[in-house]
Amino acid sequence: LLELILSTTVWLVGSRFRHLLFRRHIFYSSYNLKNIIPMEQVHSTLEGMMAKMDFGNKLDIEMNPWPDFIQRRLDLWAKYMQNYNDELAKKQSEPITVILPDGKEVEAMSWRTSPLDIMTKLNMGGRPIISKVDGVLWDLERPLEKSCSLQFLLFDDDEGKQVFWHSTAHVLGEAAERLFGCCLCYGPPIENGFYYDMFMDDRTVTAEDMDKLEKIMKVAIDSKQPFERLELKKEELMEMFKYNPFKLRILENKVKTPTTTAYRCGPLIDLCRGPHVRHTGLLNSFKITKNSSTFWEGDSSMESLQRVYGISFPNSKQLKLWEKMKEEAASRDHRKLGKQQELFIFHELSPGSAFFFPRGAYIYNTLVEFLRKQYRKRGFREVITPNIYNSRLWETSGHWQHYAKNMFKIEIEKELFGLKPMNCPGHCLMFATGLRTYKELPLRFADFGVLHRNELSGALSGLTRVRRFQQDDAHIFCRQDQIASEIEGCLDFLRFVYETLGFSMKLYLSTRPDDFLGDVKTWDEAEAQLQSALEKFKLPWTLNAGDGAFYGPKIDIIVLDAMQRQHQCATIQLDFQLPVRFDLHYVDENHVKQRPVIIHRAILGSIERMIAVLTENFAGKWPFWLSPRQAMVIPVHPEFDDYALQVQQKIFDAGFECDVDVDASDTMKKKIRNAQLGKWNFILVVGAKEKENGSVNIRTRDNAVLGEYSLEKLIEKFNFLKENCVLKSEENF
Numbered sequence: 001l002l003e004l005i006l007s008t009t010v011w012l013v014g015s016r017f018r019h020l021l022f023r024r025h026i027f028y029s030s031y032n033l034k035n036i037i038p039m040e041q042v043h044s045t046l047e048g049m050m051a052k053m054d055f056g057n058k059l060d061i062e063m064n065p066w067p068d069f070i071q072r073r074l075d076l077w078a079k080y081m082q083n084y085n086d087e088l089a090k091k092q093s094e095p096i097t098v099i100l101p102d103g104k105e106v107e108a109m110s111w112r113t114s115p116l117d118i119m120t121k122l123n124m125g126g127r128p129i130i131s132k133v134d135g136v137l138w139d140l141e142r143p144l145e146k147s148c149s150l151q152f153l154l155f156d157d158d159e160g161k162q163v164f165w166h167s168t169a170h171v172l173g174e175a176a177e178r179l180f181g182c183c184l185c186y187g188p189p190i191e192n193g194f195y196y197d198m199f200m201d202d203r204t205v206t207a208e209d210m211d212k213l214e215k216i217m218k219v220a221i222d223s224k225q226p227f228e229r230l231e232l233k234k235e236e237l238m239e240m241f242k243y244n245p246f247k248l249r250i251l252e253n254k255v256k257t258p259t260t261t262a263y264r265c266g267p268l269i270d271l272c273r274g275p276h277v278r279h280t281g282l283l284n285s286f287k288i289t290k291n292s293s294t295f296w297e298g299d300s301s302m303e304s305l306q307r308v309y310g311i312s313f314p315n316s317k318q319l320k321l322w323e324k325m326k327e328e329a330a331s332r333d334h335r336k337l338g339k340q341q342e343l344f345i346f347h348e349l350s351p352g353s354a355f356f357f358p359r360g361a362y363i364y365n366t367l368v369e370f371l372r373k374q375y376r377k378r379g380f381r382e383v384i385t386p387n388i389y390n391s392r393l394w395e396t397s398g399h400w401q402h403y404a405k406n407m408f409k410i411e412i413e414k415e416l417f418g419l420k421p422m423n424c425p426g427h428c429l430m431f432a433t434g435l436r437t438y439k440e441l442p443l444r445f446a447d448f449g450v451l452h453r454n455e456l457s458g459a460l461s462g463l464t465r466v467r468r469f470q471q472d473d474a475h476i477f478c479r480q481d482q483i484a485s486e487i488e489g490c491l492d493f494l495r496f497v498y499e500t501l502g503f504s505m506k507l508y509l510s511t512r513p514d515d516f517l518g519d520v521k522t523w524d525e526a527e528a529q530l531q532s533a534l535e536k537f538k539l540p541w542t543l544n545a546g547d548g549a550f551y552g553p554k555i556d557i558i559v560l561d562a563m564q565r566q567h568q569c570a571t572i573q574l575d576f577q578l579p580v581r582f583d584l585h586y587v588d589e590n591h592v593k594q595r596p597v598i599i600h601r602a603i604l605g606s607i608e609r610m611i612a613v614l615t616e617n618f619a620g621k622w623p624f625w626l627s628p629r630q631a632m633v634i635p636v637h638p639e640f641d642d643y644a645l646q647v648q649q650k651i652f653d654a655g656f657e658c659d660v661d662v663d664a665s666d667t668m669k670k671k672i673r674n675a676q677l678g679k680w681n682f683i684l685v686v687g688a689k690e691k692e693n694g695s696v697n698i699r700t701r702d703n704a705v706l707g708e709y710s711l712e713k714l715i716e717k718f719n720f721l722k723e724n725c726v727l728k729s730e731e732n733f
Contacts, residue, residue: 056225058178066178066267067177067181081230088111093109096146096148098148098149101149106150116278118150119140130153130159130277131150132152132159142229167280167282168310169187169188169194169195170268170276171283174217175213176196183198183245183247184244184246184270193289193311194310195309203306213288217286221283223280227263229262229263229274231260286313288310325563332619332620342357343628351460353467362628362657364607367611368448371446371497374493378493381446386420389417389425390416397424397425399422421452422451423449423471428579431477435587436477436586436596438588442486448607452467453469463608466609476490477596478596478597479588479594483574484529485533487533487555498559502562504560506557507539507540507542507556508541508556509541509543509553509554511523512546513548517576522576530553551575555573562617569602569613570602579596614626622679624721629678632680633651633684638664647660656715656718668685681730684698685698690708696708696711704730721733
């Protein structure tokens, strides 16, 4: 009778609110069923109905039957959920105070009131997708445990996006199990969407499979499966996931606590810290974007996995906007433009290492020279260091223990060497060559040395993920009391470079993590100096508490390009540990040995990666000072070819990238059009009048006619544009 009543209620209310009815406290508080029917019976009946109804319609394309491990997991989950609800019912509920971001206080009950209850009370609608309790992400339906601060996050918030995409990854995982019966591995959110790794023996994911995955995901989303959370003992999880060797490895090697959390949506149960959105119905606008292969833990000696990527949004309008942006991004793809503009290529005989043609090398060298000029003004001294070091160096620095698999190793005379993946250990050797005094500090070493990192072949991607690259790397050796002023200098340098390139940026201060090394006082003082420098910088910044590296706090810099895509290129990182590892000292004014602090600093980061970002940001329309195609000379008739060649040579000799089109098979209009399509900044047309006056007639690549200029005046203008790094040179000619 009870099941008939409840199922009729569910049918009448509709699936949109079904997940609400399956929440025990809703029945308990709203309908007071405890006085009519024992709550254990209500809960047991509801759990049985959920197991039947959460999955949605089973499609013909799915495995039939599903793998046995799915039902075994569900049986264990039902048992543990019953235990959790029994324990929750026994907890003593007390009045608590919840403080909202605006300072407003809301009264609530511990272990009974959830953020969703408060959200409903405040008439906030359905826009918030997750909450933060005392700064920690928290499921909307998870009961509050004590008095706390509470805020709600939208999809527009960075953390909101990550939760939304993480939840969609779980739906993808569910679809993969229903389609392939595979062993799931990792399924995290990433910068733009999410992915799931899965072990499928020798099978690969095909385009047809991706379509099937989307169809099963749609079923799971339409059925509005609630996300449920349980904290379970390690041995309980080992039993639940005994079919999956990858989950067992995670439990054995990564979980260091007696308990950890798992989440369920529909038939999927997965190890997960969470949190998640309330139910899958919120994830209805999604797309599977691509797939690739990878290895377990990125180790090529381990099992080969299939990786499926996706993206999701709260509504179809946002998904369509993303698809439009993807089309625009494809037209700006640096790999495509690099080939079209003869900037660089890659070859299978040297994977992950770019071959720069003269025009690409011009951009590369111009960026480096731009920084070199600033180095002289800002007190950096450029050094040159070896490319290969004995493994003893890397053992001292700690890289051999933690980074060896990403290094290229060479055996020479029965000793092991490694190509350097970073410059800092070499700079430490240089600092340690003599007795340093406080008068020498700060000591700023800059290095454009070639670096090599052994990236997996499947991870290589154009100039953004390479094996051979150079950085605008610098290491500042300074006293503890010099940190603030040095950071201020780094931030000022950063602003100058990024404003010159036309980027806006976001700043984040990442502070002491749980696994930090060193003493708390040193960390506190350093963090205070970083914060002071950021406040003087007068740009908004965000605190990422606990997100620093174990060896020092850092400032993360995110740049936004013309398409508002985010890129992390720059680095400002304090390091307390390398000076200890290399036993670095300086003598202070009292002749006492002191330990210096190292500041790792890069602004462009990888030059290769920055060229990729700039290529796509400018869509190949380079600003004049960076452009490898600054001017194209076009004669109106072959009889003026000689003068056109003279003009080209004079401009080239003045230090500019200038070419001439004397192809007799094309008309003047066709040549102008070709130059515009080739994105030459300025097109210089010459004929009888120009030859007589020693001048050129100028138009831009966007077909703005600037008129006649003498060669001397033109070169003067070009020098101004180049020396001042004018961003919009055609508009400011």
